[in-house]
Amino acid sequence: MSWTCERKDETPQVLKRSALVLFHMNLKRRTLALSLCLMLLLPVIASVQADGQPIPPSITTAWNDDGQGSVHHAYSVTFADDGAYEISVELNHLRNGTLLPYEVLTSWSVEDEIRIANLQFNTSLAWGDEIDLNIDVIGWNGDSLDDVVSASRSLTVGTWNQPMADHEVMTSTTWDLNQTYLDENGTQAFVLSFEGQGWQERVGLALNSWELGNGSLVSSEVSNESETTLNLVLESIWKNETLLSGSLTSQVFDARGSGTLMIMSEDDGLTTVIMANVSNGHFNRSMIEGTVSERVNLEATGSLNITGDDEDGALTIEGEIGVLYLETWDENGERRLDHTQFEALATMLLEDDDTTIDIDLDGLTTIERWVDGVRVEHKEELVGSGTFGFGESDENSSIQVNGTILDFHTLIEDGITLTDDIHVDGVITGDAQGSFGIVRTIEETGNQANATGEVFLVNVIHEESWFNLTGLNGGNFFQDEGIGASHNETWDYQVVNSDWANRTVRIVWEETGADASSGDEKPARSPIEQNATQPEAQEILGNISIVRETGLMPIPMVAHDIVHLSGQNGLELTVEAFATGLDPRDGFNLSVVHWSGTYGSSGGFANGSIVDEGPLMGLVSSVTRSMDLPFGEGNDTALFTESQVVQRILSPSIITAENNSAPVLVQLGFVEGLIVGEGGSTGTLVAHVIDAEFNIESVTVDLTPLGGSVTTLNDRGLDGDSAIGDDRYTTQHIVKGLQVGNVTLNLTAVDWFGSITTGQGVVEVVNQGPRLTSVDMLPDRGPRGTTVIINAQAYDGHGVETVQIDMRDQGGDLVELVEENGVWAGNFSIPQSIAPGEHELQFIMTDALGRKTTATAWHASSANSTHVDLYGEHYIPDDVMNPVTILVFNTPPSIVAPNTIALSKSDEAVTALLEIEIYDADGVAVAQANLGVFTPLGTRTTWVSMNDEGLNGDRIAGDGIFTAEMSVRPSIPLGTHEILVQASDSYGETTGFTSIAISLAEGESPLIGSDDDFLSTGVLVGVLALFGLVAAAIVIVSIRNGPKRGDGQDMFGSQ
Structure with missing residues (x-):
């Protein structure tokens, strides 16, 4: 057995010797020999391919910014080396079924020793376009190829984060908006944070998203004289967005919470600090089809502190704020509604070395409401009283002035001055003695002509002051004025309009004393008519719409694609995909491509992953953003950071029917534990339904036993649902009828594969009980023992059986009322043991089912058609409740x-x-x-x-x-x-x-006679007379020397 490996730089003899060596190896080394041979052959094979055919190129998008608000329709064709290539380009660009004609401009470049063909087409891109791009390599390094090497790319033009298929997903989101900037007054700040769940659904061209969670709000506004800091914990943040074809058409932001409000100001040496506890803060900002609307509502109570310290002394004002209410509505930069209300009690103390002024402000009220530029409500009232004192010295003489502010009351309503009262009395002691006083009030209201003869409605304010100097033992305290009295009266004819300037149109005065004078004048240029200043719109929630990048993208996206997202004005992101990977979601792995990008020239960045396979291609699986959002007119920016992850994919399904399991009902019931019948309460019905594949399509409950119908529950943060995607499907319901007791409800859950689960839950409906609808009582006051006649009316859907008045806690009886023609009548006597003062009467009512209720007030309003539609025919509104009280006069022992x-x-x-x-x-x-x-x-x-x-x-x-x-x-x-x-x-x-x-x-x-040894009658009478004189003297001395009414004495002046 032998192997032959060939490389161009080795002779056949060398190869032959290598083969012979391998042939003589034992069997255990044959595997190793084979591996070595293959390693030698690989470069040979590659070289052969390079010598014959090139590797097919890759095609990636180069949809870069064209500088005109759109993107180039361009592609990069990347080869394996830096060789010279000749290519043929074919583009099939379908739009709405029509093939678009095209021209292509080809340019060549080399990057990192890699040849790239840059193709730019003259066609534009639009959502829904179908594109097939084919590249044929027909020449290489000056030689024609016998066998054409081809590459192709097919894609659909879609919108970023919007799969072409309709879809529904749930997300988890955290974001922070930091709008902190520096201006001529200092550092201004608006910091908003959010953490919660989201829900995104796309149907056709429309993409809707909802987010529900909680967060915090910190706002700091600094001017040259004041600083306002608002710090709120937001228990609820709701955000909704609608995008149509990738462009934002509407956005609603709604937040509710509580926290603290601090207002600090400096003015003429006075420091004012308001520390308030915000019990209710509500903020709503919406942008719907270009209309920007912002609403703010704040309710708070707190403390007021004003301090000042200069050469004139130290001023301290401390008070309690009973009402601090703010409501505004701005629309497109115009203030549509502005309501401010401030009510407080305060004490003022001004002290220096010789002066003390102590004033109690028993009422400080300011109310102003503007609607569409018109002031519809206005009230300014100040009620106070107090004391003052100061000392003066001149060489070897000194005086003390003490006074009492008996009354200080000003009242303005709807821009009209109604009350202007002052009453001050004082005395002068020391080396000068005397008294003084001021009384000021509106004497009458009528017409008066000014200096030009124009007639105005005026208040005639009569002010009377007097100064009596009864003794002077030296010193020069009153400009050498001698002992005597002066009396001054003025009549100030002042226009009633509080907003006008130079309000006095006529003044009459008469003064007696050392410098007596009188006169009648009409000042020139009075009055000057002017309107109250309308409040201006202010961006309390920041001049920012929280948006995200959008634009056209290729579906599917592949590694090394470049896309410029320019669909959102002012927020452009250039994205480059760099690698593929897997994201685990719902127990499955989504095939994704990872990407990163930069925002315009601001230096912001984003990175994440986007689905590149299956029906969810184009869906952003995860993203992290950090960007600067522009706002205002001074080129200011706000830092927006966000992290968002797709948690669940509801549709389309990413599993098969074989792997699917049916939903499971865990629990069904009312969050409140029960619901009150006859429209008595709104119940939040929650079904805890879980599904292993998170693909529940619908959860419905049959509310017919509760007077309703088959109702679809939601897990989208709507209709009472407290959190998105927590498997708690929710709806709200009102029992309008007379149902009571334990009621069984049937529930049906269906997933995307049609798997059905049914279940039941038992809920409790509580009988509401009778309600008082009218009470007439005569008399409603009197001493103990007074007989009171009472007529009452009550309603209950099941019928009212009894009505009683319970006086047992006050020492009385349980009084039964008798019904006749729907009126329950009776009488009772005010118990002898009841304490004097106002007492609430307690009614005990029982309906036909035995349900008892107690009431101390009756419903003063009746249901209208809207109430009946919402709550049913048995509903009685409780927005106006009149307490039933009796005033018991106190009687002496x-x-x-x-x-x-x-x-x-x-x-x-x-x-x-x-x-x-x-x-x-x-x-x-x-x-x-x-x-x-x-x-x-x-x-x-x-x-x-x-x-x-x-x-x-x-x-x-x-x-x-x-x-x-x-x-x-x-x-x-x-x-x-x-x-x-x-x-x-x-x-x-x-x-x-x-x-x-x-x-x-x-x-x-x-009596003993005169003959006896005892005193005679005459002597006795004389002695008695003498004792009488002594007793009288003792009584007189006791009266003169006895104690005055004071400490240690009772209300009669006795010890």
Whole structure:
């Protein structure tokens, strides 16, 4: 056995010797010998082919930018070496079934010792064109070829990322938009990030894509005087795009979230900081057929802080923001809607060395709403009061000025000044004494002519000020003005329009005092009419539409194809494919070609893979982008980065029927756990259906048992679906009828191969219960014990069985109402134990099925036709609810006291008990008695406290009998004396004075006669008179020296 290997540079003798050596090898080395021979033969074979026929060239697209917004119809024909070739070119270019005539311009080049033929055709490219390009190599290195070497390329002109076949895929996407730039005011920033799932569907020429996920938004706007920073966590981001023939025709971006808002400004030395918690932030930006619309809605509460510090002192304003609301709508650069609302409470403190101003702003309200350039709502109101004080010194003299701002109230509505009130009172103390004051108010409204005779509607603002200097002990505080009084009155005829300038058209004044004067003037050039400034459109969401590259591409794409994607204005990408590979998707490997590209001249880049086999040819399997998007008029750019991967291929199917398996139902039910009947709630019905091949075509549920129909569920982020592609198929449903209880629903899932799965789920429908639709109550207020008559109406689809009023928590009863002609009527008494104030009445209603509901308010609006269509005939709107309340008046304590109490006196002072029954449902806070002459000696006042605590003579603690000790002294004259009793409850309600007559009589021991050793009657009378004078003196001294009303005293002024 022998092998012959031939190479041109070896002699036959050498080859023969090699063959003989191989022949004598043993059998174990024959394999090795064969391999060596083949290695020697390979260059010989190649050389023979090169000497006879060239290798067929490869054909790749060279669809480069033509500089005119389109691409060249060109190809690169690449050979195996740098030889000289002669070729024949044939192009079959079909458009809509018609063969296009063509001309070709051929140029030759050499790159890396490789010959390339550059073919440029004069035909244009259009979506759907069918192209067959044939290349025949007819000559090589100056020799004609006997056997023509051919190469061909067949392709369809398609659109980037749009397979020619209709398709439906799900994607996973993350992207970030960073619009940060520097201007004359500083660094402006708008940073938006997104992470979520997407869904893309192509039908015919239309490509629709949806993305649903979450993210964050950070916006910072800096001006020369202010900075606004918004930081939101976006719980929901929704983006929808529609492309027609590869061009973007519509885009909708919608985001909702919450976070913080910080506004800081500097103005005339004042620093204002608003820190707000955004409870609801809603942003919507759309571009539909060239119309750009942007909507913003913010609701927040927070704090307000204003500080300033200069040579005039330190200013601090702190407040709470109750309402901060912003709503705007811009369309094509015009502001269509602008609504701002600000409501706050604040305190202002201004301090320097000798001055303090402390003002409470009880109401600070600003509301302004513009619609299509017209202000339709406007309100500015400021309500406040406070105090101020400052000191002045001059050589050896000083004064102190203190004042009270009793009222400060301004109100403007719809551009009209309605209220302009000021009331200030003050005093001057120290080396000068006096008082001053200002009162300002709108006295009347009427017509007044200005200096030119033109008549305007004006407010006559009357301002009265006075200054009384009653003492002056030196110093020069008032410009040598002497003691006396000055009084000034002005009548300012001011146009009612708050937006106008120079609003005073007439002013009348009259001043008395040292510099008395009066006058009546009409200022020139007044008023100046001007309109309120209409808000201008602002790009709050950034002047950017988030788009992606698109353009024409060859389908299929092969390695080394070059394509310039210019279908999206301002976003051009030149792509070059460089290698083939596999991408695992849905458990299968997609054949792809990898590519990379650059965006225009901005330096942005992209890379990824695109499907090159099967019905999904032209679909981008994965992509990473980083690009600069232009915006604004200053050549600014925003950095956009994105990563997107196809997760599931829904259609067309990439598996065979033999490998397919049927869907599986995991669970079916409402996310809320239940649904309320009679239109009481909207339920989110979710079916968890899985499929190993991810090729579910439809999931339907029969909602007939719930009053619906056979309904298709979706996993596309629509109709209540919370996430795209999570195998949770969703729909929303409202039970409009009277169904209640556990209901079985039947579900059907079908995949692309027709495999059907059926399943069931049990859902719970809850009976809604009766609803109050009307309540009339008379009276709706009164003291305890008042009888209240009530008429109520209620509705329930199953019928109302009972209506009750539950007063048990307030110490009352459960009151049954009686129905007659649809009206439930009854009455009840306000319980004696109920606390004073406003109370909600609780209704308990039961329907025919036994469902009980409670209500403290009734539905004030009825359903319209839209409500009935959406929620059914049993639905009752709850947008306007009127609470049912009763106002209980407080009553003072009840004092049960005798008209007269008989006491007797003896020769010695004794203690008698004053025992009075006092009752109040709220509890007796204070009880006291003015004992008059029976006040124990040493007591600082005749009013003494009574107690029910078992002390100081009180027999039983807590029995409602209040006790005070009376001193019955021998010196008290006989006869009738009055004492007074008064009490107050825990809410401060005080009784009047209850008068009790004390009849004081002599005791049984007779007076001793003159013959005895005791005092005679005349001496006794004299002694009593002397004690009376002393007691009177003690009382007078006690009154003069006793405490004034102040600390440690009760509401009556007693200790």
